Amino acid sequence: MLFNTFQYAIFLLIVFLLYWFPLKKSLKGQNVLLLVASYYFYSCWDWRFLFLLVFSTLLDYYSGIKIDRSEGKRAKKFWLVISIAINLSFLGLFKYYNFFADSFVTLLQSIGFKASYTTLNVILPVGISFYTFHGLSYVLDVYNQKIRPRTNFVDYSLFVSFFPLLVAGPIERATHLLPQVEKERSFDYSKAIDGLRQMLWGLFKKVVIADGCAEYANMIFNHSGDYNGSTLVLGAFFFTIQIYCDFSGYSDIALGTARLFGFELLRNFAFPYFSRDIAEFWRRWHISLSSWFRDYLYFPLGGSKGGLWMKIRNTFIIFLVSGFWHGANWTFVFWGALNAIYFLPLLLLNRNRNNLETVAQGKVFPTVRETWGICSTFLLAMFAWIFFRAESLSHAFSYIGTIFSGSLFKMPQVVPVKMFVLIFLFMIVEWFGREQQHALARFGTRWPSLVRYGAYYCIILLILAFFGKEQQFIYFQF
Incomplete structure (x- = not known):
C-alpha cells in the first residue's frame, strides 16, 4: 500500500x-x-x-x-x-x-x-x-x-x-x-492541520517532482550510451532532485500522518540542498539514519576525539557502512567512500561544524559566499549520486567519462522545459520555507485567506494532474 x-x-x-x-x-x-x-x-x-x-x-x-x-x-x-x-x-x-x-x-x-x-x-x-x-x-x-x-x-x-x-x-x-x-x-486541531499541510507537500514532492524527474532520469541513465555529455549532466541533475523529493516526500507524509494521531516523529530532512558544505549536508540529509550511525557506531568507535588515524578510520567506517546499508552493490560502497573523501578535509581542519544555522537566516537572499557554498555542495552531491543511481561501477565510470568529454559542450538532447519550471517553483517554495519544519508550515500565512487557499488548491490540482501510474518510493528497496 x-x-x-x-x-x-x-x-x-x-x-x-x-x-x-x-x-x-x-x-x-x-x-x-x-x-x-x-x-x-x-x-x-x-x-x-x-x-x-x-x-x-x-x-x-x-x-x-x-x-x-x-x-x-x-x-x-x-x-x-x-x-x-x-x-x-x-x-x-x-x-x-x-x-x-x-x-x-x-x-x-x-x-x-x-x-x-x-x-x-x-x-x-x-x-x-x-x-x-x-x-x-x-x-x-x-x-x-x-x-x-x-x-x-x-x-x-x-x-x-x-x-x-x-x-x-x-x-x-x-x-x-x-x-x-x-x-x-x-486531538490537537492545529497539529492535525499542520500534518495535513506537510502531507500535501510530501505528495507534491513525490507525485509531481520526483515522479516527473524519474521519467527523464530513468530514460537517460538506462540508455546513457545514446546521449552526449550535457544530456548525462541533466540525467544526474534529475536524479539528484528525484531522490530528494522521493525520500523527503515520503518522510513528510509519514510525519504528517503521525501528527494526525498525536505523534511527533523524528525529523528526517532539513532542506539539505541548501547546505553550504558536505558536513552540513549530512546533518540535514536522512537525519535519523545519520544520527543512528553517529550514536551507535561512530561514538563507540571513539568518534573524532582520538588522533589523526582514528579520525580518518572512523570517518570512512561510518560512510562505508552507511553506503552498504543502502544496498548490496559496490556502487553504494563507492558512494559512501566518496562522501567520506568529501567530508574528511572539513573534519581534519575542524570546519565540519562551521554552518550550524540555517543559511541566510532571516534574509531573503544568501550572500555570494553562501551561494557559492550551496552550488558547490550541490554539485558534489550530484556527482556522488551518479554512483548511487548507476547499475554498476563500470556503468558509473562510463557515464562520468562521457560527461567529461567533448560532447559536454553540445546541446542537450533532452530539454523538458515544463519540468524545469516545476522544479524552479518547487525550489522557491522550499527556499522561503527553509527555516520551518517543512516548506508549507508558514506558507502564505500573511496572504489573504482566498489567495492562500487558492495556492493550496493549485498544489492539489497539480498532484491530481500528475497522478497516474503508481510509482514506488526509492527507499523501499533499502
Whole structure:
C-alpha cells in the first residue's frame, strides 16, 4: 500500500475515524487499533513477511527484558549479542547473501580458482533495514541503561511497527517514541492541520517532482550510451532532485500522518540542498539514519576525539557502512567512500561544524559566499549520486567519462522545459520555507485567506494532474 494511492487515503480515513471517535478515551484501544492497522498495512506488501516482523519484535522485546533482569555484565552482554547477531543475520541473509556470494566467487575466479555458488531467490522484505534498526536501538539503549525495558508487548510492538514509518523511516528511537506511545493523547486541531499541510507537500514532492524527474532520469541513465555529455549532466541533475523529493516526500507524509494521531516523529530532512558544505549536508540529509550511525557506531568507535588515524578510520567506517546499508552493490560502497573523501578535509581542519544555522537566516537572499557554498555542495552531491543511481561501477565510470568529454559542450538532447519550471517553483517554495519544519508550515500565512487557499488548491490540482501510474518510493528497496 503506497502513500500516493487512493487505497492509502481510504485506509487512513478509516483508521483516523476509529481512533478519534469510538476509541478517543481508551489509550489501550487506540494502541491496539494502530498496531492492527500497522500489521494490515505491512501485510498489503507481502503477508508472509509479517511473520518476520513479528519474530524480530518478539526477539528484541524478550532480549530487552532479559538484559535488564540478568545479573552481571557478562550475562547482559550475552543477551545483547544474541539479539544483535540474530537481527543482523536475517538482514544479511535477505539483503546481502547474494552480494557476498557473488563477490567471493568473482574474487576466487580472478586468482585462478574455479568456483560456483547458489543464489537465494527471495524477495527483500520491505522495510527490513528500518524496523531492524528500531529494534537494535532499543536493545542497545536498554543495555546502556538509557531506557527501561517495556513489559507491555502492544506498546513495544507499536513502537517498532507504527505504519507511517514502518517501511521507509524515519528510524525512530525508543527514548523518543515509546513515551509518546504510552502517554494519553488528545486531538490537537492545529497539529492535525499542520500534518495535513506537510502531507500535501510530501505528495507534491513525490507525485509531481520526483515522479516527473524519474521519467527523464530513468530514460537517460538506462540508455546513457545514446546521449552526449550535457544530456548525462541533466540525467544526474534529475536524479539528484528525484531522490530528494522521493525520500523527503515520503518522510513528510509519514510525519504528517503521525501528527494526525498525536505523534511527533523524528525529523528526517532539513532542506539539505541548501547546505553550504558536505558536513552540513549530512546533518540535514536522512537525519535519523545519520544520527543512528553517529550514536551507535561512530561514538563507540571513539568518534573524532582520538588522533589523526582514528579520525580518518572512523570517518570512512561510518560512510562505508552507511553506503552498504543502502544496498548490496559496490556502487553504494563507492558512494559512501566518496562522501567520506568529501567530508574528511572539513573534519581534519575542524570546519565540519562551521554552518550550524540555517543559511541566510532571516534574509531573503544568501550572500555570494553562501551561494557559492550551496552550488558547490550541490554539485558534489550530484556527482556522488551518479554512483548511487548507476547499475554498476563500470556503468558509473562510463557515464562520468562521457560527461567529461567533448560532447559536454553540445546541446542537450533532452530539454523538458515544463519540468524545469516545476522544479524552479518547487525550489522557491522550499527556499522561503527553509527555516520551518517543512516548506508549507508558514506558507502564505500573511496572504489573504482566498489567495492562500487558492495556492493550496493549485498544489492539489497539480498532484491530481500528475497522478497516474503508481510509482514506488526509492527507499523501499533499502
